[in-house]
Amino acid sequence: MLPAYCPSCHSQLKVKCLKCENCQTEVTGLYDLPVLALLSSEDQQFILRFVINSGSLKEMASELKLSYPTVRNMLNEIINKIKTYEK
Amino acid sequence: MKSKDVLGLMTNPFTRIAGWQAFVSGLAIVILMGVIGTYSHASFNGVLDAHFVQHMTFVHSFSLLTIDLICLVLIMWLTGLIVSKGFRFVDILGTMTLAKAPFIIFAITGFFYKAIDPKIIAENPFVIFQSLSFIVLMILSLFIIIWNITLMYNAFKISCDVKGGKLAISFILALLVSEVVSQILIYKLI
Numbered sequence: 183m184l185p186a187y188c189p190s191c192h193s194q195l196k197v198k199c200l201k202c203e204n205c206q207t208e209v210t211g212l213y214d215l216p217v218l219a220l221l222s223s224e225d226q227q228f229i230l231r232f233v234i235n236s237g238s239l240k241e242m243a244s245e246l247k248l249s250y251p252t253v254r255n256m257l258n259e260i261i262n263k264i265k266t267y268e269k
Numbered sequence: 270m271k272s273k274d275v276l277g278l279m280t281n282p283f284t285r286i287a288g289w290q291a292f293v294s295g296l297a298i299v300i301l302m303g304v305i306g307t308y309s310h311a312s313f314n315g316v317l318d319a320h321f322v323q324h325m326t327f328v329h330s331f332s333l334l335t336i337d338l339i340c341l342v343l344i345m346w347l348t349g350l351i352v353s354k355g356f357r358f359v360d361i362l363g364t365m366t367l368a369k370a371p372f373i374i375f376a377i378t379g380f381f382y383k384a385i386d387p388k389i390i391a392e393n394p395f396v397i398f399q400s401l402s403f404i405v406l407m408i409l410s411l412f413i414i415i416w417n418i419t420l421m422y423n424a425f426k427i428s429c430d431v432k433g434g435k436l437a438i439s440f441i442l443a444l445l446v447s448e449v450v451s452q453i454l455i456y457k458l459i
Contacts, residue, residue, distance in 0.1 A: 249287035251360045255430045 186220045194220065217267045225260050232257065280416070281423040282367065287360045295366030299338065302373045303330045309379025314455050316341050316448045317414060319375045321382060332459055334369075340451040341365050345425055348443035352436075353429035364424030371416040374409065382406055418444070 188195055197213040218226060235241040243253045278285070286294065306313065307330045312322045316337050346361045383402045390396060397403045425431070425440050 247285065249283055249285055249291075249360075249427070251287050251356065251364075251427050251430070252284045254355075255427065258430055 183223050184219050186215055217264055220267050221260065221263060228256060228260060280419050283364045283424055283427040287427065288363045289359060291363030291367045295363060295369060298370045298373055299334055299366060302376050303334050305376040306330045309376055311376040311379045313337055313372060316451045319372060321379055321384060333455060336454050337451050338366060340447045340454065344443050344447040344450060348439050349429040352439045353431050356429045360428040364428050365421065368417060368420035368424045371413045375413050378406060378409060
């Protein structure tokens with residue numbers, strides 16, 4: 183998984199360099215990580231499953247063997263995290 | 270299943286079950302509780318109250334349980350409307366109904382409880398501490414009420430998605446109001 187936070191001071195990391203594996207070209211700069219990459223792997227997995235299930239919380243609940251309000255609360259938590267990151 | 274999982278499921282089954290599923294299961298337990306309570310003379314006269322009485326009928330037993338449940342569900346729902354947004358009524362209905370389940374133990378206890386004559390208690394109140402039946406009932410009642418409140422707390426937390434101080438304060442207030450309202454309604458209607 184792409185690291186999003188500094189292991190030393192826990193600040194948000196930025197992308198400094200991107201490399202083309204084909205021609206070895208390197209693009210250097212200071213790019214923000216996408217908001218989704220800042221989420222934990224569990225949260226990313228949840229979003230992925232949510233999209234695959236056509237955004238149906240009922241289907242998510244059935245797949246995860248959890249109750250509907252539990253899954254809705256998990257989604258609310260991710261929404262709050264995304265809102266914080268967007269600020 | 271590990272013992273930690275079992276404890277988690279006993280205190281918070283609502284991560285797995287809510288809505289209509291919880292309501293149907295809870296209602297089945299409440300109906301069973303009403304039937305058992307009628308024969309064991311258990312009276313559920315309040316959201317948090319349960320006593321043993323001399324006589325009990327089906328109508329009386331089910332009237333009390335209906336008032337308890339309606340008061341609890343409606344007041345928790347109204348509190349949820351104030352402190353939360355975007356929750357379903359059916360989740361409050363289902364989880365709160367299922368949260369009444371521990372009281373079935375109280376109803377069953379009625380078959381084994383040997384009541385002490387009130388006249389004897391009036392003469393010497395300390396006689397209750399000499400009755401093993403009473404001591405066991407007291408400990409069991411404490412366990413039932415703690416379990417019931419834990420279940421209701423988790424039901425409210427999961428159904429309304431409230432956290433922290435807001436959760437604690439709103440839940441305590443809602444519980445106290447529902448207890449008072451149920452007592453008033455029982456007094457006025459039954």
